[in-house]
Amino acid sequence: MRPTKALVRLGAILHNLETAYRYAPGSKIMAVIKANAYGHGAVEVARALQSYDASTVPAFAVAFFDEAVQLRDAGISRPILVLQGTTSEADVIEASEKDFWLVLNNPLQVDRVLRSDTKRRLRVWIKIDTGMHRLGLDEADLENTLQALRALPNVQNEMVLCTHLACADELNNPLTRQQVERLRSCAAKFKLPMSIANSAGIIAWPESHADWNRPGYMLYGNSPMGTFGGNTKDLVAAMTMSSQVMAIREISAGEGVGYGHDWVASKRSRIGVISIGYADGYPRHAPNGTPVLVNGQRVPLAGRVSMDMLSIDLTGFDDVKIGDPVELWGESLSVDEVASFAGTIGYEILGGLTGRVPITYLP
Numbered sequence: 463m464r465p466t467k468a469l470v471r472l473g474a475i476l477h478n479l480e481t482a483y484r485y486a487p488g489s490k491i492m493a494v495i496k497a498n499a500y501g502h503g504a505v506e507v508a509r510a511l512q513s514y515d516a517s518t519v520p521a522f523a524v525a526f527f528d529e530a531v532q533l534r535d536a537g538i539s540r541p542i543l544v545l546q547g548t549t550s551e552a553d554v555i556e557a558s559e560k561d562f563w564l565v566l567n568n569p570l571q572v573d574r575v576l577r578s579d580t581k582r583r584l585r586v587w588i589k590i591d592t593g594m595h596r597l598g599l600d601e602a603d604l605e606n607t608l609q610a611l612r613a614l615p616n617v618q619n620e621m622v623l624c625t626h627l628a629c630a631d632e633l634n635n636p637l638t639r640q641q642v643e644r645l646r647s648c649a650a651k652f653k654l655p656m657s658i659a660n661s662a663g664i665i666a667w668p669e670s671h672a673d674w675n676r677p678g679y680m681l682y683g684n685s686p687m688g689t690f691g692g693n694t695k696d697l698v699a700a701m702t703m704s705s706q707v708m709a710i711r712e713i714s715a716g717e718g719v720g721y722g723h724d725w726v727a728s729k730r731s732r733i734g735v736i737s738i739g740y741a742d743g744y745p746r747h748a749p750n751g752t753p754v755l756v757n758g759q760r761v762p763l764a765g766r767v768s769m770d771m772l773s774i775d776l777t778g779f780d781d782v783k784i785g786d787p788v789e790l791w792g793e794s795l796s797v798d799e800v801a802s803f804a805g806t807i808g809y810e811i812l813g814g815l816t817g818r819v820p821i822t823y824l825p
């Protein structure tokens with residue numbers, strides 16, 4: 463069997479959740495497990511988090527309906543907030559039956575709730591566009607919207623006002639403070655609880671901490687701040703992408719490696735091969751020199767990443783042999799660093815895992 467597997471330590475996710483609470487002790491946490499829990503396996507992660515009491519993990523958030531349905535079908539019983547909200551009136555009925563909380567992102571989604579005739583009461587969050595300019599109601603529409611929703615018998619009174627930060631990972635960007643102020647003034651005017659912070663807000667912007675915070679990326683132990691460590695060293699990477707050296711060969715000076723011969727040996731070289739490639743989700747744009755850990759030592763990528771394997775330059779690592787352990791990213795090599803070599807962010811690597819690599823769960 464191919465030795466390549468993703469090891470996911472569920473205990474690390476709890477540790478990171480506790481870290482999020484330490485950053486913002488006064489806020490409740492909505493654990494964001496969209497995109498298959500950022501590649502970690504949404505059902506397994508939700509099961510593990512649901513084993514903690516409801517005050518630690520009161521609710522989950524996913525991007526869209528199908529993700530919420532998958533979790534319910536798998537027996538996840540805590541409330542699930544659907545960030546993108548409904549796409550049909552049937553979604554409103556299903557949300558009330560399955561205890562999905564709905565984000566109302568635009569007047570159409572508000573109208574669907576106003577027209578609905580649900581038996582159970584709906585929980586809704588109202589999103590305000592404070593500057594991301596993707597989703598959300600205009601501030602000017604809030605008063606009428608609230609009036610209409612508050613008059614409905616089937617909408618719970620405990621509505622939450624939320625917004626999403628566009629630039630929270632940039633410590634000098636003034637937009638974050640403006641977004642926070644806009645939402646705070648709406649919430650104060652209408653006496654509503656609020657939710658603003660994603661992971662970067664939790665870590666870097668205390669003023670964004672509110673009744674509910676919505677951490678995603680940091681729960682998996684990675685830094686949303688584009689740095690490797692810094693003030694986020696109390697996070698532990700939950701996933702280690704591991705494999706073994708599958709082949710080693712020596713090549714002469716002047717010989718190239720892999721498709722297009724993007725890497726050419728400047729001297730006699732020892733090339734190692736690892737069975738992971740872009741069809742698994744390893745980034746194809748990772749260039750020569752991207753670090754890979756072999757026996758805990760950093761070894762540079764050599765040549766283009768192929769569909770099923772990649773090559774590394776083991777020249778000078780004479781003790782490395784076939785079968786030796788490899789870490790592509792994890793506790794000792796952050797996925798954010800690998801991502802920065804590949805010109806992307808760790809979110810894209812984790813969210814882009816294809817499911818071809820099996821996940822092994824550890825406590």
Ligand SMILES: *Cc1c(COP(=O)(O)O)cnc(C)c1O
Pocket residue numbers: 494496545626659660661662676677678679680686
């Ligand atoms: C994805 C998402 C989050 C979580 O963001 P992280 O940067 O992963 O913490 C929070 N809120 C909304 C609306 C999101 O779409």
